[in-house]
Amino acid sequence: MSGPHAVLVEGLRKTYGTHEAVVDLDLAVAPGETYGFLGPNGAGKSTTIGMLCTLLRPSAGRAEVAGHDITREADAVRRGIGLVFQESTLDGELTAEENLRFQADLFGLPRARARRAISELLDLVELTHRKDSPVRTFSGGMRRRLEIARGLLHTPRVLFLDEPTTGLDPQTRVSIWEHLHRLRAEQEITIFLTTHHLEEAEHCDRMAIMDQGQLVVEGTPAGLKAVVGADLVVLRTDDDERAALAVQDRFGLKADTGPDGVRLRTQDGAGFVPRLCAELAVPVHAVTVTPPTLDDVFLHYTGRTIREADGPQQPHFGPRR
Amino acid sequence: MAQTEVHRARAERAGPPGRARPAPVPPGSAGGGRAARDLRTVKVLWHRETIRFSRNKLRIAMGMVTPLMFLLVLGTGLNSAMSEDSLRDFRAFLFPGVVLMSVQAPAIAVGASIVWDRRSGFLRQMLVAPVRRSAILVGTCLGGATSGAAYGVLVLLLGPVADVPYHPQLLLVLLQVVLVSFAFTALGVAAAVCIRRPETFQVAVSLCMLPLFFLSGAMFPVDGLPGWLGTVVRLNPLTYAVDALRRTMPGDGATAMGGGSVSPEWWGWTPPVLAETGLIAAFALLSLTIATRRFSRVE
Numbered sequence: 001m002s003g004p005h006a007v008l009v010e011g012l013r014k015t016y017g018t019h020e021a022v023v024d025l026d027l028a029v030a031p032g033e034t035y036g037f038l039g040p041n042g043a044g045k046s047t048t049i050g051m052l053c054t055l056l057r058p059s060a061g062r063a064e065v066a067g068h069d070i071t072r073e074a075d076a077v078r079r080g081i082g083l084v085f086q087e088s089t090l091d092g093e094l095t096a097e098e099n100l101r102f103q104a105d106l107f108g109l110p111r112a113r114a115r116r117a118i119s120e121l122l123d124l125v126e127l128t129h130r131k132d133s134p135v136r137t138f139s140g141g142m143r144r145r146l147e148i149a150r151g152l153l154h155t156p157r158v159l160f161l162d163e164p165t166t167g168l169d170p171q172t173r174v175s176i177w178e179h180l181h182r183l184r185a186e187q188e189i190t191i192f193l194t195t196h197h198l199e200e201a202e203h204c205d206r207m208a209i210m211d212q213g214q215l216v217v218e219g220t221p222a223g224l225k226a227v228v229g230a231d232l233v234v235l236r237t238d239d240d241e242r243a244a245l246a247v248q249d250r251f252g253l254k255a256d257t258g259p260d261g262v263r264l265r266t267q268d269g270a271g272f273v274p275r276l277c278a279e280l281a282v283p284v285h286a287v288t289v290t291p292p293t294l295d296d297v298f299l300h301y302t303g304r305t306i307r308e309a310d311g312p313q314q315p316h317f318g319p320r321r
Numbered sequence: 322m323a324q325t326e327v328h329r330a331r332a333e334r335a336g337p338p339g340r341a342r343p344a345p346v347p348p349g350s351a352g353g354g355r356a357a358r359d360l361r362t363v364k365v366l367w368h369r370e371t372i373r374f375s376r377n378k379l380r381i382a383m384g385m386v387t388p389l390m391f392l393l394v395l396g397t398g399l400n401s402a403m404s405e406d407s408l409r410d411f412r413a414f415l416f417p418g419v420v421l422m423s424v425q426a427p428a429i430a431v432g433a434s435i436v437w438d439r440r441s442g443f444l445r446q447m448l449v450a451p452v453r454r455s456a457i458l459v460g461t462c463l464g465g466a467t468s469g470a471a472y473g474v475l476v477l478l479l480g481p482v483a484d485v486p487y488h489p490q491l492l493l494v495l496l497q498v499v500l501v502s503f504a505f506t507a508l509g510v511a512a513a514v515c516i517r518r519p520e521t522f523q524v525a526v527s528l529c530m531l532p533l534f535f536l537s538g539a540m541f542p543v544d545g546l547p548g549w550l551g552t553v554v555r556l557n558p559l560t561y562a563v564d565a566l567r568r569t570m571p572g573d574g575a576t577a578m579g580g581g582s583v584s585p586e587w588w589g590w591t592p593p594v595l596a597e598t599g600l601i602a603a604f605a606l607l608s609l610t611i612a613t614r615r616f617s618r619v620e
Contacts, residue, residue: 053449057619078451089442093373105365106450108358134376150446 006031006158006190007052011061014047021047023213024061029190029206031157036204037194038294040309044213045194046086049162052192053083066157079107082151082159086166088143092136096127096146099135100153107154114153121149124186125179141172145179152183161193165200177203196306198294209298211309216301221294228292228300231269233276235262236286243282250279261286355453362456363463370431370464374471381472384426388419388476392483409484416483417566418539420494421559423476424469424502429526431465432509436522439513455613458514462506462609469502470495480572488571497569497598501562504605511612538585539563558604560585561597568594 007029014022022044029035037045050056052065054074063070066080090099097118104114122128125145135143144164151159164180165173180203183189193204201207201221208218217224237243244255244262255264266272269289277284298306374381392415399408438444447457477491477498509526516522534540536550537559546554554560564584584591592600 055445055448055619075451078449081449083446083449085442085445087442089446091369091373091438091443092441093376094369098372102365102369103446103450105368106362106447106452108361 004031005029005064006033007035007063007065007192009048009052009061009063012048012051012058012063013060014044014051014056015059020213022051025215027208027215027218029158029192031190032184032188034184034191034193034203034205036201036207037192037210038196038198038201038207038298038306039194039210040196040306043210043309045210046162047213048210049160049192049194053081053160054078079154080157082154082156084144084147084151084159084161084164086163088140088147090135090138090143090146090150093134095132095134096122096138097131099146100150103150103153109154117153117155121152124152124183125149139172140168141175144168144172144176148176148179148183152187152189155187156189158190158192161191163194163196165195165197173197173200198298198306201294209301211302217297224297225292225294228296230265230267231292232290232296233264233266233269233272234260234288234290235264235276235284236260237262237280238283238285243280243284246280246282247276251276359453359456362452363460366457366460367464367467370461371467373434374427374430374464374468380430384430384472385423385475387426388423388472389479391415391422392419392476392479412483413485413572414542414567415540416480416485417563417570418534418537419483420473420476420498420566421501421537421539421563422534423472424498425505425530427468427472428465428502428505428509429530431461431468431506432513432526433519433522435461435510435513436516436519439517440519454617458510458609458612458616462503462510465506465509466499466503469505470499473498473502483572485570485572490569490571494566494569497562497566500598500601500605501566504558504562504601504608507605507608507612511608511615514612514615533557533559536560537563543585555585555587558601561592561600565594565597565601 005028007027009025009027012022012025013020025044025048027035037048039045047056051058052063052070054070054077057071065077068076068080070077091102094102100118100121101114104118109117119128122131125148127142127146127149130138130142135146138146148159148161148164151161161180165176168176177200180191184191193200195201204221206218206220207224209216209224217227219227235243240257240262244257247253247255247262247264251266253264253266255262257263269291273287273289277287295305298304298309302309392412395415397408399411403411435444438447448454473495477485477494480487480491512525513522516525536543536546536554537557538554539559543551543554543560568584
């Protein structure tokens with residue numbers, strides 16, 4: 001059954017009582033691909049990862065990860081995947097090296113190979129100089145790097161990253177991505193990640209937008225932005241209402257007014273601005289032109305911006321007591 | 322069509338994939354089958370617990386405070402109310418209970434660490450490892466039992482204070498301590514697996530431990546209790562742990578406090594030490610089974 005996919009999902013569904021966390025999900029990820037799941041909190045991203053990692057049992061549907069069925073061959077799936085969770089999952093009492101050795105032992109790596117892999121990975125994530133420090137003394141970025149190293153220890157075919165840079169400062173986020181890119185250059189590994197940071201989705205070969213348990217749209221970041229197509233032009237004028245009407249009359253473009261000024265969309269934003277300023281009777285103070293962003297893509301497909309959709313809800317694994 | 326796909330898949334798995342990385346770990350690569358892997362898992366988890374235990378010196382010291390308080394302060398504080406002789410008797414009587422008390426601290430700590438592991442996510446990291454979950458729990462309990470035994474040894478070294486001489490028989494006592502420690506840890510782990518919030522766990526533990534101790538015969542002879550409390554005492558697994566320790570311990574703690582036996586009786590029959598030990602073992606297995614069933618459930 002091991003097809004040419006790193007991840008293959010068919011009609012996957014997870015319900016908690018009457019709440020449908022994931023609804024009829026279908027997707028396929030090719031080996032070596034970096035695939036991103038974009039969506040607000042509570043969209044079902046973590047629940048999906050939980051099922052693909054054999055931590056949650058699907059209510060319906062099936063999935064194959066690293067060539068094995070997630071329910072019938074859970075152990076084989078577990079050997080084929082690496083995992084980095086949203087929250088830190090290291091043992092703070094143990095040193096960096098001990099944390100890695102613990103994982104190597106759990107996965108039954110032969111001693112010599114484990115030793116080699118541990119020292120190589122500590123090098124890769126630049127933590128060799130701190131290998132003997134207890135992990136509780138590490139910063140958030142160092143922990144995340146160590147977790148990525150741990151996720152790679154048993155040379156998985158698929159690396160799952162659940163919100164890999166949540167809670168990290170922008171600088172650290174950049175450095176984590178540098179590490180991930182280096183990793184992809186050095187090993188042919190499939191990366192499956194979830195995020196609610198739009199910038200992060202730009203790193204993906206292909207991405208899907210998930211909202212309310214459903215896959216809304218799937219494609220390359222560039223392709224998705226091309227669907228939205230037009231550049232966003234925002235004008236600050238003396239009289240936004242009049243300017244918006246004038247834009248609609250003269251150019252036949254739909255324009256909205258908002259707190260940031262007049263917003264309109266057109267194919268060649270930069271080329272359009274001079275004509276606009278010349279023909280508009282209302283004085284213009286400022287113009288900004290922005291190429292389409294993934295936030296626009298999200299808005300286009302769900303009718304909300306991702307920030308609006310971001311609820312406070314956290315995904316959960318089972319009932320809390 | 323399907324045929325070619327199968328072929329391709331086989332080729333992918335069998336041949337060198339033509340990239341500079343080692344192949345994924347094949348099942349059971351560290352030699353042996355399922356049993357060997359389970360054994361390795363047990364060892365890894367045991368090792369983790371002992372590292373964690375030995376690294377936290379402060380916790381070791383604090384774990385000794387309560388037993389020492391009971392042995393030295395309670396024993397001495399009653400000085401004014403008791404004659405010199407009966408005070409010595411009471412210390413000897415109290416000693417097995419103090420040993421038990423010292424064993425309880427690491428057991429609860431192991432349970433608490435599971436609750437925290439769950440909160441921190443470390444537990445989930447273990448749950449996605451290709452190992453049997455029962456092996457994870459057995460390893461953890463053995464780790465707790467080892468820490469418990471370490472405390473037990475420290476307290477047993479104080480034996481002479483309570484007129485319990487150094488005697489080869491203490492080795493038998495130590496074996497019992499290991500068993501009781503394992504049972505305690507299994508109970509703590511079972512509670513930890515069922516209770517998910519650290520706060521709830523703390524409350525549950527402190528709510529259970531005190532009555533369990535008071536109604537076990539560790540602090541005072543329970544033969545004077547009214548009937549229904551006597552039943553509670555006989556149902557309390559700790560009763561048998563205390564009594565087994567007391568009867569195995571060198572010295573005369575078992576017949577102290579006026580000379581009569583203080584062992585629990587079933588309709589006039591006193592179960593032998595071996596039966597009591599068996600009861601504790603059965604209790605440990607029961608706790609472990611409950612914990613494993615609960616722990617292995619996939620949601």
